[in-house]
Amino acid sequence: MKITVNGDPCEVASDTVQAVLDELGYGEAKVATAVNETFVPAGSRGATRLAKGDRLEIVAPRQGG
Amino acid sequence: MVSFYGTEVASRLMLGTAQYPSPAILEQAFRRSGAGIATVSVRREAGGERAGAAFWDLVKQLDVKVLPNTAGCHSVREAVTTAQMARELFDTPWIKLEVIGHADTLQPDPFGLVEAARILTDEGFQVFPYTTEDIVLADRLLEAGCEVLMPWGAPIGTGLGLTNIYGLRTLRAQFPDVPMVVDAGLGLPSQAAQAMEMAFDAVLLNTAVAKAGDPAAMAEGFGRAVEAGRLAYEADPMEPRDMAAPSTPLIGKAFLE
Numbered sequence: 001m002k003i004t005v006n007g008d009p010c011e012v013a014s015d016t017v018q019a020v021l022d023e024l025g026y027g028e029a030k031v032a033t034a035v036n037e038t039f040v041p042a043g044s045r046g047a048t049r050l051a052k053g054d055r056l057e058i059v060a061p062r063q064g065g
Numbered sequence: 066m067v068s069f070y071g072t073e074v075a076s077r078l079m080l081g082t083a084q085y086p087s088p089a090i091l092e093q094a095f096r097r098s099g100a101g102i103a104t105v106s107v108r109r110e111a112g113g114e115r116a117g118a119a120f121w122d123l124v125k126q127l128d129v130k131v132l133p134n135t136a137g138c139h140s141v142r143e144a145v146t147t148a149q150m151a152r153e154l155f156d157t158p159w160i161k162l163e164v165i166g167h168a169d170t171l172q173p174d175p176f177g178l179v180e181a182a183r184i185l186t187d188e189g190f191q192v193f194p195y196t197t198e199d200i201v202l203a204d205r206l207l208e209a210g211c212e213v214l215m216p217w218g219a220p221i222g223t224g225l226g227l228t229n230i231y232g233l234r235t236l237r238a239q240f241p242d243v244p245m246v247v248d249a250g251l252g253l254p255s256q257a258a259q260a261m262e263m264a265f266d267a268v269l270l271n272t273a274v275a276k277a278g279d280p281a282a283m284a285e286g287f288g289r290a291v292e293a294g295r296l297a298y299e300a301d302p303m304e305p306r307d308m309a310a311p312s313t314p315l316i317g318k319a320f321l322e
Contacts, residue, residue, distance in 0.1 A: 021112075025113040029112075041149075057109065060107065060118070061107060061154055064081060065083045
């Protein structure tokens with residue numbers, strides 16, 4: 001299934017946010033997620049299904065002013 | 066002590082964590098500044114990158130409170146989603162809310178700012194809105210549930226200092242009981258001291274320290290300036306006057322022709 005991950009096209013085999021995170025190697029990384037500009041809490045990742053063309057954002061802590 | 070949303074913080078200096086030459090220099094700058102709050106952000110991370118975890122480990126060592134921002138967000142939706150992701154990552158209801166309305170000046174979008182502030186407040190966030198000196202906008206932000214205001218000194222990253230003294234003074238006078246932090250545009254410690262002398266409760270800066278030739282020394286300079294400015298405010302400064310008034314008593318002066 002083709003989705004967009006952090007702005008780039010990405011072919012994934014999984015169909016939930018959590019499974020895509022696992023598939024892409026995030027493992028236990030400290031990240032937060034949003035799908036189509038809507039926040040997906042960590043506790044909802046396993047139940048949040050992705051569809052073709054969805055835009056997944058995966059962010060982590062960074063330097064800021 | 067200064068208090069934001071009921072949380073007391075020992076230092077009146079807030080320091081950003083971006084643009085330092087190295088993580089070690091960032092750490093030195095925080096140590097020498099005495100800053101009590103660090104601003105942080107969220108950005109995209111690739112699988113296996115783990116940059117976020119490394120940065121977070123560094124921030125935890127600083128022993129400061131963390132204020133996540135929504136830097137770079139230009140829409141309400143974007144800012145709200147970013148705030149929600151930041152709350153989960155940093156485990157704090159605090160959010161420095163930026164909704165940028167103009168690309169060249171990074172001036173806040175006042176309409177989007179109020180809308181986003183209302184949404185986030187309703188969701189239990191404690192919002193620190195990055196705003197201008199506009200008192201009507203300030204009033205709307207307070208109505209939306211903000212209990213802190215962060216007016217700019219000058220546009221972000223310019224180092225111009227307090228470019229609208231009258232506006233800032235008016236804002237401060239209009240809402241004397243609201244904690245206010247001058248955020249952005251400071252370039253020198255003297256400008257931070259000036260803000261503190263004007264009864265602002267704290268200052269927030271990043272570029273002035275991170276882009277100095279010696280960030281750690283500049284951080285200490287800002288730390289001392291913030292303390293000096295606050296002391297001066299608390300000490301009730303004299304009123305300026307136009308005509309000279311001798312400070313040395315004239316009585317007893319020797320009569321010498």
